[in-house]
Amino acid sequence: MQKFEIVGGNRLCGCVKLKGAKNSVLPLLSASLLTEDEVTICECPNILDVENMLKILKELGVKVERDGDKIKTSGKILNTEIPDSLAREMRSSIFLIGSMLGKAGKARTAYPGGCAIGRRPIDLHIKGLKELGVSVTESTTHIDCKTPKSKNENGNVCTSKLHGADIYFEKVSVGATENLILASVLANGRTILRNVAREPEICDLVRMLNAMGAQIKVVGSSILEITGVESLHGIVYTPIPDRIVAGTLMVAVAMCGGEVQILNCEANHLKAITTKLANSSCNITTRYGITLIESNGAPAFMRALATAPYPGFPTDMQAQFVTMMSIANGTSLVSEKVFENRFGYVEELKKLGADIEIVHDIAVVKGNSKLKGATVKATDLRGGSALVLAGLKAEGTTYVEDIFHIDRGYESFEIMLSELGANIKRI
Numbered sequence: 001m002q003k004f005e006i007v008g009g010n011r012l013c014g015c016v017k018l019k020g021a022k023n024s025v026l027p028l029l030s031a032s033l034l035t036e037d038e039v040t041i042c043e044c045p046n047i048l049d050v051e052n053m054l055k056i057l058k059e060l061g062v063k064v065e066r067d068g069d070k071i072k073t074s075g076k077i078l079n080t081e082i083p084d085s086l087a088r089e090m091r092s093s094i095f096l097i098g099s100m101l102g103k104a105g106k107a108r109t110a111y112p113g114g115c116a117i118g119r120r121p122i123d124l125h126i127k128g129l130k131e132l133g134v135s136v137t138e139s140t141t142h143i144d145c146k147t148p149k150s151k152n153e154n155g156n157v158c159t160s161k162l163h164g165a166d167i168y169f170e171k172v173s174v175g176a177t178e179n180l181i182l183a184s185v186l187a188n189g190r191t192i193l194r195n196v197a198r199e200p201e202i203c204d205l206v207r208m209l210n211a212m213g214a215q216i217k218v219v220g221s222s223i224l225e226i227t228g229v230e231s232l233h234g235i236v237y238t239p240i241p242d243r244i245v246a247g248t249l250m251v252a253v254a255m256c257g258g259e260v261q262i263l264n265c266e267a268n269h270l271k272a273i274t275t276k277l278a279n280s281s282c283n284i285t286t287r288y289g290i291t292l293i294e295s296n297g298a299p300a301f302m303r304a305l306a307t308a309p310y311p312g313f314p315t316d317m318q319a320q321f322v323t324m325m326s327i328a329n330g331t332s333l334v335s336e337k338v339f340e341n342r343f344g345y346v347e348e349l350k351k352l353g354a355d356i357e358i359v360h361d362i363a364v365v366k367g368n369s370k371l372k373g374a375t376v377k378a379t380d381l382r383g384g385s386a387l388v389l390a391g392l393k394a395e396g397t398t399y400v401e402d403i404f405h406i407d408r409g410y411e412s413f414e415i416m417l418s419e420l421g422a423n424i425k426r427i
């Protein structure tokens, strides 16, 4: 099994160009099922989750080709069952259901996989699909979804389209919002989605769908109105840059010291992150679209930090900030309010010398730790990236194992970091 070998202590200097956001590209690939025309998505990162999504699309009968960073899809859905092994590989398989139902009227999948960061139920997805007229049969391992059968004018049974509905999400959910948008763009009539997630990746999905001919309006800060249309046409689309990769790099500089320019960062998407970093001793400026982050590598502690749905502080940056706080000049309290079990990486971080105690949903981070190299295992995608950040700072050599977790969301993480001066290699 591959691992990263990291010798800590180097400052980071240079510039980076971000690829498209993982959490945009995945729903955009699902959206490509809603038309048989060619859809081209540019700037796609070369990461495991995207590769798995392409395997699923091919299993569904869609033509898929990859030309460098461009992914092209076209053709009909010929099979409406997601293979179990692929469905269990990642969480994103769940929001293929919305597109499959919208376009083909049927979908069957095993329960989705993904990071071990909580129970990750799909009750909000199922509840919303049922309100659009989907009949859902759940077994202990699979979900079977069908649009109701109806007879057409000459009496033949056919799958009717979904019908619009007024849906309220009891909890803000990125995936459920995406799934219901995908299911309703081709439905009969109007759908209202209330209390939707407002992540930039959702705006990206709405932007691409509208450019494909969908009619989605933002009618309130967290209300969408979707008027179903007959069909969607193809498009060439470039997703937003990955704000979590950008945020992870910024924390690396905040911990190691240095000056790094991020060439295509969408500064508006990182306000919660850059505000916290600026309070903690980084100097961050954005000019002509280029974001410069400078730091002396001595972060100040944060009395309290809590994760929240966008535009709050992102849960996908929690592990990276806890790691940074482990070397800060005091005690910080970081609470995880989105997922119920997202501190799995902390035990590994403590092997590197961090002094952290978990009390309910709060990490009490003592700070002033002198991190020392050791062998640790990535537990999930963002927790794994945080262990790499710790290794970049730790004295001596750190080995991070199970790096397939990290490869799910960071393209050649070791190359990106070594090009900035880090001493890290994949062995």
Ligand code: EPZ
Pocket: 022, 023, 026, 091, 092, 115, 118, 119, 120, 121, 122, 123, 124, 125, 126, 171, 172, 173, 174, 175, 176, 197, 315, 316, 338, 339, 340, 381, 382, 409
């Ligand atoms: C998306 O996951 C992202 N994944 C996650 O990124 C991200 O952490 C998360 O949104 C929150 O921003 C992708 O976009 C592929 P949710 P998702 O539905 O959609 C509960 C990463 O590191 N919930 O917004 O699964 C759920 O348990 C990954 O890139 C229900 O209760 O997240 C959680 O507590 C990790 N019922 C909360 O809502 C449901 O039906 C937020 O989950 C659905 C969710």
